Amino acid sequence: MDDGPPRGHREGNAHNEASGTVSGSVVQARVVHGDINLIDRGTSRVIPSQLPAHPSAFVGRDEELKWLDEHMTARPDAVTIAAVSGAAGIGKTALALSWAHLAQHRFPDGQLYVDLRGFGSQEPMTCSQALYSFLTSLGVAPEAVPTGLDAKAGLYRSLLHERRLLVVLDNARDTEHVRPLLPGSSSCVALVTSRNRLDSLGAREGAHSLSLGLLNRADAVALLERRAGRERVAEEPENAIVLVGRCARLPLALSIAAARVANRPGARLAELVEELEDENGRLDALDLGDTDLDLRAVFSWSYRAMPSADQTAFRLLGLFVGPDIGDLAAASLFGVSLPECRRRLGRLAAAHLVEERVPHRFRMHDLLRMYAAELADADDHASRTAAVSRMLDHYLHSSWTAERCLYAYRDSVDLPPPAPGVVVATAATYQEALGWFTVEHAVLLAAVGQARAQGFRRHAWLLPWSLVTYFERRGHWQDEIRVLIAALSSAAEHNDQQAQSRTLRYLGRGLTLVGDHQEAEEHYSRALHISESLGDVDHQARTHRGMSMLYQSTRRYEEALTHGEVATKQFRQAGNKNGEARALHTLARCQAELGRYEDALEHSSEAIRLFRQLSFPDPQGEASAVDSYAFALHRLGRHQEAITHYEHALVLWRQLGNRFYEAGTLTRLGGAHRSAGDAVCTEQVWMLALEIYEQLNHPDAELVRAALTAW
Incomplete structure (x- = not known):
């Protein structure tokens, strides 16, 4: 069924005012035995020039314009088609029209344009209506336009035959919305825009596809300047950057924000920035009351x-x-x-x-x-809560699976099974687990914050607790401390003593790593008090070992030795072989610092033996024990043996991706090279250690820098 002319078309007028200059008579058509024949009643052709005005505030998009230049060149063998897709308000039409005006000289036979209204407040324009508009713009008398879609399309393609003409099909809903409007002549070029990715247009018609993204920050600021005034933006450059961010670098949102600024000459950007700070009201603030400018x-x-x-x-x-x-x-x-x-x-x-x-x-x-x-x-609230709970279950169970790949001997907790519908990521190796955590790092931080803010208590303390091994080994100590503080608050609010004790212990460890020794000691002491009240011997042993490492950091070696001895005894009492091995190498380091080198060799050697007998490898523990053994050898003057063992520890640290411990071993290895009289290796190794410490922003960088200066 024929859709007739588009709304607003004046029937009987042979010259559509939007079609451009007409010289000569109009073209008529008649149907003979089902075929379309043209009757040219003059020698001149209509040259349509239908492009809307060049977008006045168009900025940037240099790469996209270059892409269109490269791909929108007429080919001898097929129609050239480009499809520009992108989100609402991203600037697809502005890009298409900007390029079309710049390239207008390439198309001496004219430019056709139609807004297909595929997305908008009006009904979409049908293909038949669009063809009617094109045909009359090309000089076909309205009464001569065929009634059927196929007949219209056939006449349209005939009129475009061998003409060098650009067809812009703007705001298409899908591929079928544009297919009948495509030229048939290889001398023509078609440019299509749509919110939908028109994949089938590429598959069947060979269209080139360009997906339009958000503006980069410089172009977004330039758009703000163009719309609101360069002087206004120059007065508040920092607020301009914030405003661009709060408009998501979306051209439509930036244009709305700029209009609000331009319409209030005395207002400052800071006022709009403050108004847009509240996410709950940001869409209201970016509404000018016009349907087409309401996000x-x-x-x-x-x-x-x-x-x-x-x-x-x-x-x-x-x-x-x-x-x-x-x-x-x-x-x-x-x-x-x-x-x-x-x-x-x-x-x-x-x-x-x-x-x-x-x-x-x-x-x-x-x-x-x-x-x-x-x-x-x-x-409804229940469905929203269930959905968020399933998502948090995904992150919780996936992180625990990955955590066990990083460290199989973490103290266990009761983890409820995932809810029905939860899909869990299953890392199988250490590297897969490390890769999963690396990809999800920022997301996991957000998930912890969401669990805490929305009252998902179980996730709010278990999820942070499952991240500490990754954060510690990769040097993300501030992130570790931040999520553990959130976990501790949740555990305290619900009077969960076990959760508090374990979280306090890990907070003590994180604070030790960043050098906040006094607060670390307070957290360890609280953790020890709670674990003693609960009768949890294994957790007491882990806390004593943590306190031993803290006191080593502050050179309180006698206290460190005492806690190391208690930890070793309690791990043996609890039957925890991995914990015993870790306590032994901690004890060995204390003994070496106190000059008890033979005892240090004995205990670190015993630790290495235990690590290598475990059912599941603990390369982190073994590397620490080997490092402790090398440290004792170095102090005994057995420098070459120490260097060999330090290098073995380095291999393990690098396999683990633990850069902080790698830097520590490098520092000690440099000292062994210095003692052995190898100046070149000393400097090389210390430079590597310094680079890592600087990347981690760790205070030990100053110690290494001082050693290099003195050396």
Whole structure:
């Protein structure tokens, strides 16, 4: 059925005013035996010039313009098509029109443009309506336009034959919305924009695809300057940067913010920055009262076009506050299988409601996330709580699985099974576990904060507790302390004595590593008091060993020795062979510092033997024991033997990725080389240690720097 002319077209007018200059008569068409024949009643062609005005505030996009230049050159063998896709408000139309104006000279036979209204407050324009508009713009009399879609398309392609003409199909809903509008002549070029990724247009028509991202910060500031005035921005450069961030570098949001600034000559950027600080009201602040400039409305056009299941997935993604989310975590959040989750995320990504920044990891810019969170607020509380709980279960059980790969002898806790629908990441090796933690680092910090803020008590202390081995070995001590403080608050609020004791002990360890020895001692003392009241011998032994390491750091070696001896005895009492081996090498280090070198060799040697007899390897413990053994050898003057053992410890540290302990061994290895009279190796090794300490921002960098200066 024919859709007729687009609304607003004046029938009977042979010259569409938007079509440009006409010289000569119009073209008529008639249908003979089903074929379209053209009757050219003049020698001149209509040259349409339908491009809307060049976007006045367009800035940046240099790489994208270059890409279009390279890919939008007419080919002799096929129609050249480029499809620009991107999220709502990202600037697709502005890019397309900017390039079209710059390249206008390439198309002497004209430029056709149509807004297909695939996403917006109006009904989408049909292909038949668009073709009617194109045909009349090309000089076909309205009464001569064929009635059927195929007939219109055939006439359209005939008129474009061998013409060098640009066709801009803006705001398409999907591939079928543009396919009948594509030229048939290889001399023509088509540029399509859509919120949806038009993959099938590439597969069937060979279209080149460009996915448009957010503006970089410099271009975002330039857009703000162009819209609000360079002087206004120059007066408050820091606030301009913050404003750009709060607008998510989204061109539409920046344009709205700039309009608000421009319309209030006496206002400062700082006022708008403060107004946009509250995430709950940010979308309200970026609403000018015009449907096309209301972010909620603009976002909703994409959201409402999605199937119901995908709408639900989009809303649920708004419940998580992390920077991005992996597909396993998303499957847990949605409560669906992994294949189904990937299908939903794939459709959301194709609609640019999420971005797949790397394979199987997805994110939204802040304004879209806020919109999703607002929509989720309308869902019932129980379903929202269950979804967040499943997601936190994913992170908790996945981190515990990875934690056991890093250190199989962590003291155990009662971990409830994951809820139905939770998908757990299963790291199988040390390197896989380390890689998982590295990828999820920022997300895990956000998950801890969310668990604490939203009252998920079990996750709020167990999740931080499962991260300490990774944080310690990679030198992320401030992150370790921050999440453990949150865990301690949660445990204290619920009077969980065991949770408090264990968290205090790990806080003591983290504070020792950053050099806050007094507070570390207070936390260890509290942990020891609670574990004694609970009769937990194993935890008492772990705490005594931690206190021994603390006192070594402050050169209180007699106290360190006492705690090391108690730890060794209690680990033996508890039957913990791994703990006993760790206590023995700690004890050996104290003895070496006190000049009891033979005792140190004996205890560190015994520790190495125990580590190598364990059911599961503990390379961290073994490396420490080998280092302690080398330290005693060095003090005994057996420098070459010490160097050999230090180098073996280094191999283990590097396999573990434990840079802090690697730096410590390098420092001591440099001392052994110095004692052996090897100046070159001494300097090389100490320079490596200094580099690591500086990267970790650790105070021991000054000690190594001083040693190098003195050397």
